[in-house]
Amino acid sequence: MEATAVDPFVFRLAIFVLAIFVGYYVVWSVTPALHTPLMSVTNAISSVIIVGALIAAGPGEFELSKIFGLIAIALAAVNIFGGFAVTHRMLAMYKKKERG
Amino acid sequence: MTANFAALAYVLASVLFIMALRGLSGPETARMGNVYGIAGMVIAILTTLATPGVVSYAEILAALVIGGALGTFIAQRIEMASMPQLVAAFHSLVGLAAVLVAAAAFYNPAAYGIADAAGALKFVSRIEMSLGTIIGAITFSGSIVAFAKLQGLVSGNPVVFPGQHLANLLLGLVIIAIAVAFCMDVDPRWFWAMAGLAFLMGFAIIIPIGGADMPVVISMLNSYSGWAAAGIGFTLENTALIVTGALVGSSGAILSYIMCKAMNRSFFSVILGGFGGDTAAAGPAAGEKPVKAGAAEDAAFIMKNAGKVIIVPGYGMAVAQAQHALRELGDLLQAEGVEVSYAVHPVAGRMPGHMNVLLAEASVPYDEVFELDQINSEFRTTDVAFVIGANDVTNPAARDDPQSPLYGMPILDVDKARTVLFVKRSLSPGYAGVDNELFYRDNTMMLFADAKKMCDDIVKALG
16 A cells, blocks of 8 residues: 555545534524424434445345345335425425415 | 446435435425435435345335335324424434444445455444444434333333442443454454443433433434444445434434523433433422412403413423414414414423424414524513413523522523413422422413313303
């Protein structure tokens, strides 16, 4: 390895740190009235962990890791579908006053 | 699909997730934000499905359909008042999924490209995997306890015993020791011991926390579920997962901070627990001092003749499912020419924003609902403050009495209103076990009844 090469881990760490800052500023701009939908939508998007489950469940041959993967897919799918659907349901209820 | 193309697709998904959160800055943009979130998820899933090595589409589709159908069904059926339980349940699923994905990566590192030349798990991946597994397992079991407390399956009272903190500390140290052993020697027994003890840890750290501190607990578990996802993201070298985990982790952390600040408690005092059951253990004997009690007709008369009414809802409204009757009450008053607005304290209810969702469910326009600092100066020019199911967040002792356990907590200054109508089932103190001097003031009228029944009766009296 060259002395100047940067371990890819460092790049990922950099992305992680920057994403925390993005999250910090974005979440402070969320109106308190929408904190419950914020929780349900963060729940749904954190289930992007399903990508890891898909890779585990991907191979054709049956093995232990594939079973773990399939269970994880089902669990994450409950969250993804449930989280986005319930967020949608809640957001549809927030209405402005009808004037006039 | 090349690895570079996939990596770019994951970046796009991450950007869409950021936009989903950004949308929540206002109710109008939030609906579009949810669509961005869904788009990001679809991109992430399709990209992964197109990865070479993912070939068993039938089984994957079956798992997706089963989980998706169940999730959609629950989301359509759930009562808005039960939202805290639902969110807790969803957190537990993220935690369990994280543990399962870590286990899958442990048993088949080659599929994720994280095996070293000898086919064993790379060292740095072991550390990341340990973190993801431990946090995931704690999130899973901790959320189950939170769910059980919120759902009323177990008592919401804190469960404390002598030596608890020491026991938890020891458990934590053992888990760290096992994680180190796992990183040195990748034996499945270390992996499962680590996961198993972390499950135990999740139970142990949430049981001492009382029901009324659940807004902090739910936010904290939200944060944990994000950090678990990020840990797994590092293991799998997946940027979408790392970014999302960081977003969710910081989101939950900020919410925890806001909740703690709104209770004037330090995060550590909440985590150490022992405070805030559903029913106060030993409140001071009430009933010695005279209170003025009134009936629905009195309340209706007072409010009808008022110029300005501020409604202060709390957890009691959620329990009684009184939001619809309350909105009807508000509408009738507005029809009489009374100016009606709603004041929401950040920790009213069992999760951040709980009251806002319930009021929205009852079709209260969101521009009539105000936050603490937006509305607090209005009370002094208000004729009637109608407090329904809230207690500690209105207790003037928090502002005036340095001896009070509540002292320093920001409160809604309902006592500044000309008249306070306080709907409550009895004189029992709030969760903090502190008597509310507001009950005994001359300008306070207590309305002893269930929140929903009282609203219904006032509506009848107004009609």
